[in-house]
Amino acid sequence: MELNLCLGLPGGGETTATVAGNKRGYSETVDLKLNLNNEPETNKEGSLVSKENTSSICPKDSTKPPPAKAQVVGWPPVRSYRKNVMSATAEATFVKVSMDGAPYLRKIDLKMYKSYNDLSNALTTMFSSFTMSNNKGGEGMIDFMKERKIMDGSEYVPSYEDKDGDWMLVGDVPWEMFVESCKRIRIMKGSEAIGLAPRAMEKCESRV
Amino acid sequence: MGLPLPSKVLEHILSFIDSNEDRNSVSLVCKSWFDTERRTRKRVFVGNCYSVSPVTVSRRFPKMRSLTLKGKPHFADYNLVPDGWGGYAWPWIEVLAKKNPLLEEIRLKRMVITDECLEMIAASFKEFKALVLVSCEGFTTDGIAAIAATCRNLEVLELRECIVEDLGGDWLSYFPESLTSLVSLDFSCLDSEVKLSDLERLVSRSPNLKSLKLNRAVTLEGLESLLRRAPQLTDLGTGSFSAEFEPEMFSKLSKAFAECKQLKSLSGLWDVIPEYLPALYSVCPGLTSLNLSYATVRMPDLVGILRRCWKLQKLWVMDLIEDKGLQTVAMRCKDLRELRVFPSEPDLDDVSVALTEEGLVTVSRSCRKLESILYFCVQFTNAALVTISRYRPNIKCFRLCVIEPFAPDHITREPLDEGFRAIVEGCKDLRRLSVSGLLTDKAFEYIGKHAKKVRMLSIAFAGDSDLMLHHLLSGCEGLKKLEIRDCPFGDSALLEHAAKLETMRSLWMSSCFVSFGACKVLSQKLPKLNVEVIDEMYPPESRPENSPVERIYIYRTLAGPRLDMPEFVWTIHKNPEVGVSNLAIK
Numbered sequence: 001m002e003l004n005l006c007l008g009l010p011g012g013g014e015t016t017a018t019v020a021g022n023k024r025g026y027s028e029t030v031d032l033k034l035n036l037n038n039e040p041e042t043n044k045e046g047s048l049v050s051k052e053n054t055s056s057i058c059p060k061d062s063t064k065p066p067p068a069k070a071q072v073v074g075w076p077p078v079r080s081y082r083k084n085v086m087s088a089t090a091e092a093t094f095v096k097v098s099m100d101g102a103p104y105l106r107k108i109d110l111k112m113y114k115s116y117n118d119l120s121n122a123l124t125t126m127f128s129s130f131t132m133s134n135n136k137g138g139e140g141m142i143d144f145m146k147e148r149k150i151m152d153g154s155e156y157v158p159s160y161e162d163k164d165g166d167w168m169l170v171g172d173v174p175w176e177m178f179v180e181s182c183k184r185i186r187i188m189k190g191s192e193a194i195g196l197a198p199r200a201m202e203k204c205e206s207r208v
Numbered sequence: 209m210g211l212p213l214p215s216k217v218l219e220h221i222l223s224f225i226d227s228n229e230d231r232n233s234v235s236l237v238c239k240s241w242f243d244t245e246r247r248t249r250k251r252v253f254v255g256n257c258y259s260v261s262p263v264t265v266s267r268r269f270p271k272m273r274s275l276t277l278k279g280k281p282h283f284a285d286y287n288l289v290p291d292g293w294g295g296y297a298w299p300w301i302e303v304l305a306k307k308n309p310l311l312e313e314i315r316l317k318r319m320v321i322t323d324e325c326l327e328m329i330a331a332s333f334k335e336f337k338a339l340v341l342v343s344c345e346g347f348t349t350d351g352i353a354a355i356a357a358t359c360r361n362l363e364v365l366e367l368r369e370c371i372v373e374d375l376g377g378d379w380l381s382y383f384p385e386s387l388t389s390l391v392s393l394d395f396s397c398l399d400s401e402v403k404l405s406d407l408e409r410l411v412s413r414s415p416n417l418k419s420l421k422l423n424r425a426v427t428l429e430g431l432e433s434l435l436r437r438a439p440q441l442t443d444l445g446t447g448s449f450s451a452e453f454e455p456e457m458f459s460k461l462s463k464a465f466a467e468c469k470q471l472k473s474l475s476g477l478w479d480v481i482p483e484y485l486p487a488l489y490s491v492c493p494g495l496t497s498l499n500l501s502y503a504t505v506r507m508p509d510l511v512g513i514l515r516r517c518w519k520l521q522k523l524w525v526m527d528l529i530e531d532k533g534l535q536t537v538a539m540r541c542k543d544l545r546e547l548r549v550f551p552s553e554p555d556l557d558d559v560s561v562a563l564t565e566e567g568l569v570t571v572s573r574s575c576r577k578l579e580s581i582l583y584f585c586v587q588f589t590n591a592a593l594v595t596i597s598r599y600r601p602n603i604k605c606f607r608l609c610v611i612e613p614f615a616p617d618h619i620t621r622e623p624l625d626e627g628f629r630a631i632v633e634g635c636k637d638l639r640r641l642s643v644s645g646l647l648t649d650k651a652f653e654y655i656g657k658h659a660k661k662v663r664m665l666s667i668a669f670a671g672d673s674d675l676m677l678h679h680l681l682s683g684c685e686g687l688k689k690l691e692i693r694d695c696p697f698g699d700s701a702l703l704e705h706a707a708k709l710e711t712m713r714s715l716w717m718s719s720c721f722v723s724f725g726a727c728k729v730l731s732q733k734l735p736k737l738n739v740e741v742i743d744e745m746y747p748p749e750s751r752p753e754n755s756p757v758e759r760i761y762i763y764r765t766l767a768g769p770r771l772d773m774p775e776f777v778w779t780i781h782k783n784p785e786v787g788v789s790n791l792a793i794k
Contacts (some may be wrong), residue, residue: 074286074693075668076551076584076611081343081369081397085478085502086552106562107553112482112506122506126562 099187155190261767262303279319297321305332313338326351330358338364345371353379366394377402390414394421401425421445435464446476453483461487475499482509492516499524522546527563534567538574546580565592572596580605587618593627597634607642613669616646629654642666652676656683664689674701681705691716699726714763725753731780741778
């Protein structure tokens with residue numbers, strides 16, 4: 001489903017909102033948006049950019065379309081030359097990484113890592129401030145990489161969405177295949193990951 | 209009363225005065241000083257190509273050797289000025305070709321220049337030495353070929369961030385074998401591959417070559433070969449710094465860099481592969497300027513380079529450097545004067561927060577000479593701004609872009625008024641300021657009260673009312689350029705302080721609430737200004753007078769209305785019969 005927003009600016013407006021992506025139901029449950037501004041937008045006449053506040057995770061069964069983000073012309077003030085250069089570079093393998101309970105997403109370039117270990121270390125560092133205070137979370141991830149067992153509910157497990165839209169456990173397929181097929185990563189609580197493993201195995205087997 | 213100075217003596221004295229600001233002051237002393245000064249000025253700067261006519265400039269400065277022109281307003285960089293607005297080089301080149309054939313240097317910024325223009329430059333100025341085009345457009349590589357082929361004494365050819373229609377890499381091959389005078393070549397914004405062997409030969413026969421900036425299409429191998437031929441370079445822009453890692457290539461590259469003992473400035477580094485970065489280690493200790501803002505590598509790799517750059521004065525980098533990387537910069541780069549941190553995610557979507565206000569605070573604390581800052585960041589706090597201003601009262605240029613519009617202090621949730629107050633109160637030499645984040649009218653009261661030396665001010669998504677503009681126009685005495693977008697002020701402050709506009713170079717306002725009627729009033733009251741209403745949606749006359757217009761660009765001019773206005777630009781000269789509206793003028 002698509003959502004079209006039009007911002008009414010004085011004089012007919014020069015900005016329009018982008019269309020919300022066609023997100024699948026599962027993605028909606030895990031999509032944590034950047035939550036920077038808890039304040040309601042000051043209400044100005046003729047309305048300037050207004051971004052919906054999406055600090056909470058959407059309920060699993062939500063049929064509500066994900067909030068659209070408005071794109072503002074010329075903001076942030078980055079020269080088009082620079083934007084063009086960056087988008088040429090970014091075609092590659094940027095994937096979003098979210099972690100249950102963390103207030104923000106990260107975006108990483110998978111091509112910058114050489115192995116699961118490398119990735120795991122980077123993820124641990126990135127989200128270290130948000131893992132459980134008893135530090136089990138970080139270890140839980142690394143353990144998972146090495147031992148390939150599902151952790152109990154207090155640990156974290158990295159999963160990823162592949163090109164087919166299926167959610168798999170990170171670590172099941174050879175690294176290069178993973179880089180090719182990974183579209184986004186979600187570090188989920190162990191309790192939620194239990195359903196994933198069998199599918200991943202089946203899929204791998206069916207590929208062979 | 210003293211005897212008047214003989215003009216020969218005055219000429220001699222003036223030959224020691226380079227700064228145009230000083231020369232402008234000299235011109236005001238008396239008629240004979242004006243006359244002597246104008247006959248001796250060699251380097252002419254025109255900050256707004258529409259502020260004066262080419263004929264006037266040409267006539268006033270007959271000995272002109274270098275002309276610098278700026279066209280579109282700054283916000284054109286962010287796509288706020290529609291295509292076709294103006295800024296054409298042709299009228300200038302046409303006049304100069306006839307009247308100032310000894311011209312040697314042309315520098316254009318944000319202007320539209322055609323191949324025809326370039327051909328005319330090549331054909332008309334026999335002593336032509338330097339062409340520098342910054343953020344220009346309208347030409348193809350054929351025009352560049354004309355310059356290369358014809359200008360026998362060419363020293364400088366720099367294309368910086370231009371939009372060029374790239375018809376191929378042949379242009380480079382038009383440099384004749386007899387051309388040996390090149391000092392600086394920058395073709396970093398072109399896409400096509402040039403013939404490496406031609407480039408190698410050009411470099412080999414240019415003993416004075418000091419600055420070489422390659423485009424992305426030049427490979428690592430190509431770079432290595434060129435460096436071997438030009439170890440005297442002081443400024444290098446690499447091509448694409450990436451390839452399958454090969455130890456042999458790495459060692460050749462390292463060796464080539466090690467020979468470049470005079471390298472001071474390094475840029476380019478597109479697509480850089482971290483494994484090749486150590487090849488740069490030998491030049492790091494000598495670098496004073498480093499542009500890593502296109503290098504998409506992680507913080508540890510960036511730190512590997514930066515910790516060796518202890519003489520660095522200018523650093524441009526992306527937010528991939530993170531707070532941690534900036535700690536290294538703070539510790540090692542004690543000579544840092546300018547820091548720019550760009551967002552790796554230019555869109556509003558999903559920005560990483562590994563770079564916070566702490567990074568800038570850390571650098572500000574430790575780098576005593578830091579005076580110029582451009583910082584894109586997801587969040588900021590008043591406390592950080594206060595700290596920065598306390599440690600660095602010497603800041604001259606402060607441009608903070610909090611990426612989220614209306615973002616408050618992320619800890620206290622207050623507006624950033626107090627933080628910017630500290631900046632303008634503490635940094636008494638501040639010349640340029642860009643503000644962002646949640647700001648009320650109060651912030652502008654502080655700016656008006658304290659930012660007396662600020663010449664250029666950029667504002668977006670800020671303020672509550674006309675008060676904000678009132679504070680700025682009544683307070684900022686040194687203000688020359690003001691650009692504002694998406695702020696909620698209307699007509700009254702603008703009309704009240706109309707006279708101020710004659711003391712400024714220009715004022716840009718877009719997506720604010722200024723009405724067409726006010727524009728008409730301003731146009732009537734201040735004939736020395738061009739008041740341009742730039743509205744692509746509706747011709748302003750088609751709507752009621754009190755309706756707000758999309759964009760307004762006001763600038764002082766001696767040249768009167770411009771003759772090259774497109775349809776979507778209105779000035780009062782388009783309908784001179786229109787009378788002043790019934791708006792009350794206080």
